[in-house]
Amino acid sequence: MVETAALVKRYGSHAALDGVDLAVPAGSIYGLVGPNGAGKTTLLGILSGLRRPTSGIVRVDAVPGRVVTLPDTPRFDSWLTGREVVALAAHLAGPPAGNVDAVLVETGLADAADRRVGGYSRGMLQRLGLAASVVGEPELLLLDEPASALDPAGRREVLDLIARLRGHATVVFSSHILADVQEVCDRIGILRDGRLIFQGTLDELLVGRATPAYRVRLRTGQDRAEALLRRQAWVTSVRIDGNDLVVGVGTLDDAESHLAGVLAEAAAKVVGFGPQDAHLEDVFLELTT
């Protein structure tokens, strides 16, 4: 649905994108992550047609009028109400636009819908941008940091909304909030210094990269258990995280064979333990720093 080949974008002598081969399947949700200045906004700008590539191929398989781009700080005429903004977007998109009221509810703006947007907070403007984007039932939705100004509840709503678009629209969104990408994306692309250093599914990203670890919750005996664990050859690290011990291990097999024995030796009262899910954040840091 969206592909680039050997895509290069130079600003003067600086290559903001340097040979990017992007592949976004139709109907999927694609998360673009990378540190500041990695080239995410530039890439989204090229896909939307707002910026020109220096060289390379861009193929966007969507009707141009059904490609919607949402910048991270959307702006609207301040005298319009939220409802008017969304209604205008629906009108401009033409049929088969979605239901304005339903979209306002979905984006959490129903109560503020009749207020002028000049008085909206940044988070509300982001919700409004999303409402105006989805109401036109786009084929391709390009979202630049769509949840950056939102509180955790707002982020949750935005992620749910994006997840509901799966199969109906192709979504490419950039984010610094890696947990969001981990949760909602089918595929992930990691940009660093203008290069796509990884592209694939979350499983493909994590395999062989994240250090295996066990999370152990004890009611008593945490100190004894920590001291004993640190002496084990198969333990690579021990970190205290609230009430839990996070135990880095050479292999999960080592932990399965020896962990219960060490906890018993420490006479700890064990509430529970199990392998810790590898987090994208760790892998991201490993790859980008």
Ligand SMILES: Nc1ncnc2c1ncn2[C@@H]1O[C@H](COP(=O)(O)OP(=O)(O)OP(=O)(O)O)[C@@H](O)[C@H]1O
């Ligand atoms: N219009 C421009 N003129 C000159 N340089 C630019 C321009 N836009 C971006 N750049 C440079 O290109 C590089 C990539 O910028 P871009 O905004 O695409 O990164 P980003 O990954 O979106 O960053 P952020 O996460 O901070 O938004 C940066 O080094 C930036 O300074």
